[in-house]
Amino acid sequence: MDASSVAARKQPVSWIVQLLEWTTADFTIRLSTGGFTPWGEKIFLARDLTYGALGELPTFEDGIDSQTTRASLTIIPPDQTALAAIADRKHKRSLIQVWDATLDGDTGFLIGEPDLLFRGMIDFPRLVIGETWEVVLECATEEALLNEPNEDRRLSNPFHQSVWPGETGLAYVTGLGRKVYWRANTPAGTGGGGYSSGGGGNNANLS
Template identity: 90%
Template sequence: MDASSVAARKQPVSWIVQLLEWTTADFTIRLSTGGFIPWGEKVFLARDLTYGALGELPTFEDGIDSQTTRANITIIPPDPTALAAVADRAHQRTLIQVWDATLDGDTGYLVGEPDLLFRGIVDFPRLVISETWEVVLECGTEESLLNEPNEDRRLSNPFHQSVWPGETGLAYVTGLGRKVYWRANTPAGTGGGGYSSGGGGGNSANQY
């Protein structure tokens, strides 16, 4: 944490607030738990007139063992139009960040640099309909993608072009019919060939 921010928190009058920035292809929302807060060229508001206000932020904690950090962030839209915009599934895997910040109690301005609490991506939205309309953004860290299985990834021309459209480097390559395992051990007894991330039962003479 920034040294001046730490020093300010030891003073009798200081406020600790959180800042949220959510960036999508359609909009960028900057919200705070402490009202109007300028930070450089950015301005964080208690309520965005179009998309609403922060409802709840979780306690951000590190993941345990093979788990990565997860966070549920609640946004309260002002109307059905905003609800549909915020909950649009097109925003999946968009960047969302939360900072912890210190405000001077007399001026209301930031002291030092905010401390990054969470940097992640939106996994999926969940609607809560009661007295208010709420959108709970279930978020994970970018590192969580490393834990996803890659059964759909193959050393083949169709998959290669799905990543790099028009790049025909594998179009006329032979010997790609073998099963290739990405970030997984080759199952025992499957015979030779293919890349292996370790431990598999392939014939090393046929390895690339």
């Protein structure tokens, strides 16, 4: 954490707030638990007139063993239009970040640099319908992608172009009839298909 921010927290006239930034292809939402908060060229608000306000932030904790960090972030939209826009599943894997910041209680300006609490992506939205409409954004860190099975990833033209659209380097390459699996064991009964690393054989005559 920024040294000046740490020092300011020992003073009676400082506020501790959280800043949230959610970036999608359609919009960028910047919300603050401390009201109007400028940070460089960015402005964080207590309530976005279009998309609403922060409802609840969790206690951010690291994952355990093979689990990665997850977080549930709540946004309270002002109407059904905002609810539909926020809860759209096309925002899956969009970037969301949360910082812990210190404000000067007299000026309302940041002291030092905010400390990054969470950087992740939207996994899926969950609706809570009651006296108010809430959208709970279930989020995971980008490292969670490392735990996904990759049996579908193989050395082939279709997969190559799914990663690099329009790049036809494998379109006319021969010898790709066999599947080469990446970061996954070759399925039983396929007769191999993986490439072995180089380094020479043990039976080579070096004399």
